[in-house]
Amino acid sequence: MYSEKVMDHFMNPRNQGEISEADGVGEVGNPTCGDIMRIFLTVKDNIITDVKFQTFGCGAAVASSSMATELIKGKTLEEAWEVSNKAVAEALEGLPPIKMHCSVLAEEGIHQAINDYRVKHGLEPWEEKNPHSHDHHGHEDETCS
């Protein structure tokens, strides 16, 4: 069901771990829904010099975290902000439709981490352009949000 790329990132996750003195931390998801993602950033001169993730979730969630961290490492915060969940899914050579929300989690996690950094530095948080309603598995009236 998963592409080779997904399996590769799942079996050999890049940037897994924790940054104890992170400049920005984002956490998204909900354990009740079966997924939590935490992103840690080290930022120097507006550039993401290090990034780590911790994920509780399915294979797609782990692979999305791993791929997303690879995509933003070495990027400016502006560039990292533009990395969409679609870009993550494409870099993974596609995700099954029911697993797209797991890549949304990665995008949201990065956004939260960047905004955490901005707020800590007295900057305005950036606004989500197209806020995903974290529609886990595509339901509307869910308790998980």
Place this chain on the structure above:
Amino acid sequence: MTAERIVYMDHSATTATDPEVVTVMIPWFSQGYGNPSSLYRIARESKKAVEEARNQVATALGAQPDEIYFTSGGTESDNWAIKGIAFANRKKGNHIITSAIEHHAVLHTCEYLEKQGFSITYLPVDDTGQVRIEDLKAAITDQTILVTIMFANNEIGTIEPITEIGKVCREHGVYFHTDAVQAIGNVPIDVSAMQIDLLSLSAHKFYGPKGIGALYIRKGVRIDNLLHGGGQERRKRAGTENIAGIVGLGFAIGRAVSGMDERNKRVAALRDRLLAEILETIPNTRLNGHPKERLPGNLNVSFDFIEGESMLLLLDHFGICASTGSACTSGSLEPSHVLLATGLPAETAHGSLRLTLGAENTDDDVDYVIEHLRKVVVRLREMSPLYADHKKRSCNV
């Protein structure tokens, strides 16, 4: 490096067809191909083979041969039993009682009947997965026509108090159907002693072929047909018989029942050792289901802080076949309805793993699974933010 070795511990999903079962089936494809409804000799031979299999099934259940009807499997048997009773008895009442932990073959059939105007009660279960007899008694009304409660649950392996349920139903004059798909060959069954009116079974769960099953219907039960067509199965189930499948089912059920005690002892011993070692060597782990009243091969455990699908993927990497109640595998919003019904929090249900052992598992398999499962859990916990928080919490105290 993907392991060559396969350790199959998903016998509740399906079993490998026993090669001896295949051997008895083979002659019924290209040689004994006659249609049992025809007149000539090769047809009479097919007919005889079907009737012999019917005897084997009847013997295994303590039923009469003319109370056994062959179907395409567990799903059809459940659909037939429930819809057939509902439609044939709707003048008497429109109320059906089932449980919250049934297989979807029962639950979705009941939901369909709800749309057709029937009223359904879904009995809750206790934290071991058993329905309470008092709840059943309280739910029966003068409108109740059917109680359908599974013999044993496919996810947590809990065995329901079938004898007591049968007694209550008979006393109230309500038909009792049980989905015994998981129970055959694992639990002794006697439909008359247990006062069961209808019982579903499916061959592929006891080393028989897929796509063949049976419904036991006690003589005198009022039931409509599900499939309309030819006059097969004494005009109750149309369709040319799957002779090879029926022969395989008959042979498999005979073996499943005659070898039951010896096999169950062996399988339960393996399962118990597996469980003991898991609980001993992997912290923050719990057993789901009933401590004693459970299928001999069933093990369902939850590991805190990790998710089931990623567990399955890593186990698969080592050639271990298992299943989980996590929502992430099903693509649905909720984790297993069975685990939730036992009161398990959703996040614990997400970390559940079902290992169902069977006849061909060995001590060596148990060692192999323990060894790799331990690694898998450690690896996923290392990755988990929930575990990181847990570690920090336990360091701070």
